[in-house]
Amino acid sequence: MRTAIILLLLMAIAAVPGSMWPQRSSDPNGVIQFFNKNPDLAKFLDKIQIFDVYTSIWFSAIYLLLFISLIGCVLPRTIHHLKSLRLAPPRTPANFERLQAHESTINSTVSPENAVAIAEKLLAKSGYRVARYDGKSFSVSAERGYLREAGNLLFHTSLIGVLIAVGLGGGFGYTGQKVLVEGQSFANIRGGYDSFTPGRFFSDSELSPFRLKLDQFNAVYEEQNLLSYGKPIDYTALLTTWEPNAKNQQAEIKVNEPLGIGGTQIYLLGNGYAPTITVRDSEGNIAFRASVPFLPADANLTSTGVIRVPDAKPSQLAMIGFFYPTARELQTGALTSIHPDLRNPMLTLRVFKGDLGLDSGVPQNVYALDPTGLTPVAGGDASAPSIELQPGETASLPDGLGSITFETSRPGAGAADWSGSVPRFASLDIHHDPAQGWVLAFVLLAIAGLLTSLFVPRRRVWVRATQSKSGTLIEYAALARGEDPRLESALSDFAVRHGKELKA
Amino acid sequence: MTNSFDSLSLVAIYSALSVYVLAFVFFAMDLAKRSAAAGVTESQSQATVQSVKGSVKTLERTETKVAATKDLRFEKTAFALSVIAWILHATGAVFRGIADGHVPWSNMFEFSLVSSAIIVGVFLAIQAWQNLKFLGTYVVGFALVVLGIGTVNFYVAVTPLPPALQSYWLVIHVFVASLATAFFGLGAGLSLTQLIQTSRETGRLKRWRFLATLPDSEQLENLAYRVIVVGFVLWSFTLIAGAIWAERAWGRFWGWDTKEVWTFIIWVLFAGYIHARATRGWRGTRSAWLALVGMSAVAFNYTIVNLFFKGLHTYSGL
Numbered sequence A: 001m002r003t004a005i006i007l008l009l010l011m012a013i014a015a016v017p018g019s020m021w022p023q024r025s026s027d028p029n030g031v032i033q034f035f036n037k038n039p040d041l042a043k044f045l046d047k048i049q050i051f052d053v054y055t056s057i058w059f060s061a062i063y064l065l066l067f068i069s070l071i072g073c074v075l076p077r078t079i080h081h082l083k084s085l086r087l088a089p090p091r092t093p094a095n096f097e098r099l100q101a102h103e104s105t106i107n108s109t110v111s112p113e114n115a116v117a118i119a120e121k122l123l124a125k126s127g128y129r130v131a132r133y134d135g136k137s138f139s140v141s142a143e144r145g146y147l148r149e150a151g152n153l154l155f156h157t158s159l160i161g162v163l164i165a166v167g168l169g170g171g172f173g174y175t176g177q178k179v180l181v182e183g184q185s186f187a188n189i190r191g192g193y194d195s196f197t198p199g200r201f202f203s204d205s206e207l208s209p210f211r212l213k214l215d216q217f218n219a220v221y222e223e224q225n226l227l228s229y230g231k232p233i234d235y236t237a238l239l240t241t242w243e244p245n246a247k248n249q250q251a252e253i254k255v256n257e258p259l260g261i262g263g264t265q266i267y268l269l270g271n272g273y274a275p276t277i278t279v280r281d282s283e284g285n286i287a288f289r290a291s292v293p294f295l296p297a298d299a300n301l302t303s304t305g306v307i308r309v310p311d312a313k314p315s316q317l318a319m320i321g322f323f324y325p326t327a328r329e330l331q332t333g334a335l336t337s338i339h340p341d342l343r344n345p346m347l348t349l350r351v352f353k354g355d356l357g358l359d360s361g362v363p364q365n366v367y368a369l370d371p372t373g374l375t376p377v378a379g380g381d382a383s384a385p386s387i388e389l390q391p392g393e394t395a396s397l398p399d400g401l402g403s404i405t406f407e408t409s410r411p412g413a414g415a416a417d418w419s420g421s422v423p424r425f426a427s428l429d430i431h432h433d434p435a436q437g438w439v440l441a442f443v444l445l446a447i448a449g450l451l452t453s454l455f456v457p458r459r460r461v462w463v464r465a466t467q468s469k470s471g472t473l474i475e476y477a478a479l480a481r482g483e484d485p486r487l488e489s490a491l492s493d494f495a496v497r498h499g500k501e502l503k504a
Numbered sequence B: 001m002t003n004s005f006d007s008l009s010l011v012a013i014y015s016a017l018s019v020y021v022l023a024f025v026f027f028a029m030d031l032a033k034r035s036a037a038a039g040v041t042e043s044q045s046q047a048t049v050q051s052v053k054g055s056v057k058t059l060e061r062t063e064t065k066v067a068a069t070k071d072l073r074f075e076k077t078a079f080a081l082s083v084i085a086w087i088l089h090a091t092g093a094v095f096r097g098i099a100d101g102h103v104p105w106s107n108m109f110e111f112s113l114v115s116s117a118i119i120v121g122v123f124l125a126i127q128a129w130q131n132l133k134f135l136g137t138y139v140v141g142f143a144l145v146v147l148g149i150g151t152v153n154f155y156v157a158v159t160p161l162p163p164a165l166q167s168y169w170l171v172i173h174v175f176v177a178s179l180a181t182a183f184f185g186l187g188a189g190l191s192l193t194q195l196i197q198t199s200r201e202t203g204r205l206k207r208w209r210f211l212a213t214l215p216d217s218e219q220l221e222n223l224a225y226r227v228i229v230v231g232f233v234l235w236s237f238t239l240i241a242g243a244i245w246a247e248r249a250w251g252r253f254w255g256w257d258t259k260e261v262w263t264f265i266i267w268v269l270f271a272g273y274i275h276a277r278a279t280r281g282w283r284g285t286r287s288a289w290l291a292l293v294g295m296s297a298v299a300f301n302y303t304i305v306n307l308f309f310k311g312l313h314t315y316s317g318l
């Protein structure tokens, strides 16, 4: 037990750093930012696994030790408990005065033997296990609350079960992310994911064959309440899904309402805009056309994105873009977005030319661009200003490098109504965890065990009757095993009931 | 319409705050009065405590003994004032809920409003089980700080629920967490009193004679334990409800998000406390300190983590 306390406290302390520094598992971008800001400190912290606290050697060591000590604790206690279930309640102690609760009374009408026999019956009826120890005086020894210990064992065993189920579930399952722009489809194969994290024992056969298409993404913002004007009220992703041997179906996903399909759960984690951009190079060829998901940076969906055009000739192009769904110029001249919906959409682009280094094999973040080594063409240090476009507009690049078009999804509609002019994207998390049901089952068992082990009193009660000069001396005593705040009142209640029974 | 409920709610809250101030003053005066009374009865009640030590019944016995010699007017007034303040407080919370159109616990202001109401509510209700009115100064002081800071510094206007919070798990998870906090808070108050009482019993603390009118340190420890285990069970529910909700909302039941980490830390600390209570050498002062450490973690989670730490649970609304 002392070990358990120390290990529990250690585990509490060891969990703290994970809340103070970003974790790779939950906030990978935070870790990258930390590395950029404090490279030296970050390197040191990384050595002691501060960015992976919950899978670190030291954290794992603590919880493994805790669980070893838990097993070492539960096993002998289970054996001991099973034995004690078969043993009779212990011998009546000679001296009641030393026990936690005791009282006595004299009864002149009943014989010691009868008094004890009635007590025995009464105790047995209230769920006590009883044993008689008769000698010079008569006595009954009773015990109840074996469930308390059983509950405690169930609780601790279930904790082990939770750990194993979590471990195995993580091992056989997988999680993946996919960003889908309206109109795009996804097939559940490994290559279809933007990022994919398989468990240790995962094999591709766990991927159930299904496909889905994001038909539409709807966002509703508050319009009535001026104080929270523009706050999101509802996000809904409308999908079409296909499973083998079944007709295609319409489905929807909301923030707290995932979609279950083919043994996986699909969650809506984020959304934003994906402006459709066409780049023509100096020869007039279409070098790039795609809807590019932009990462939202604030509540009004000011978003940033990166466009790489390796096929542009004569020189490769790259752009860092800002998208404002409802653009408004600040006094400083900078733009900002004042509403998350499309009221005055504006795209600004800084353009660079040069070798993008895509052939070097170094993986690149699709949402970030490091412009060192590239030549500014428009915006920033370039002589030409950055490019500003509204949906449907085209701008030509300086030096005859080509042109950029911000395509509109609703060519007919103009500035009076921009809604629907820029496609939205939904970022989906797709999970498969075959052990989730087990985890829940063990957790519920643990709770049941905890409740019984905390609130079922375990106590021993003795009743002894001795012939004395003035009548039959009846003594009662009780002993609590574990916390038992009601021991004394339970004993007095019993004595009263016994007295009544004797009179009857 | 809804705005008028919001203003009414604020009126109720400010009225509650003023009545709480009065209740606080009376509870404090009650303690002062006890000091005076204790001077007279100290030797007598000491004797009572010692003669029956170790048995749970002592509490009632000591109390009736002390009560007989004690002036109850301040305590009674303070308690009545607390009840009035709490009714105003609860009215404020209900009106805010009506103005919101959803349960009023979705940002820092509302957390402060509701959790302080729950703490005082539990304190008032628990008197039916045990007379713990000597904690009045502590509990009402606590509520004053939480509600005061919450209203003055964190007030935000009524807002619709963001999609992430549109779930009945919000109702369950946050409510149970507040309830657990109330029990932990009361338990910590008892543990704190226990530590002070221990100092007095071992002769280190001579002033503060009102302590003679309170249960002895062992009784305080037992009371604290019983209150805290209820908190522990509720906290376990919080943890599980949170995990189930996280599974619905984010697709994983556990991801070591900042708030999850702290919920876990608190749970483990109080598991440590429960073990300490069952371990020779850790009972008494040590386990009381553990209860206080656990409560500090709760307070830290509620303030610093909500306001300054980064994570998925950024619902402070500030």
Ligand code: HEM
Pocket: A001, A002, A003, A004, A008, A066, A067, A069, A070, A071, A072, A073, A074, A152, A156, A159, A450, A453, A454, A482, A483, B271, B274, B275, B278
């Ligand atoms: C994951 C870590 C653990 C947690 C969360 C935990 C939690 C708990 C809780 C909540 C109780 C209270 C139940 C009661 O009072 O009947 C308890 C009791 C107990 N635990 Fe643990 N425990 C852990 C590990 C251990 C370990 C490693 C041991 C063995 C060294 C242990 C031994 C005991 C014993 C003997 C009791 C009974 C105390 C009593 O009768 O009051 N526990 N534990």
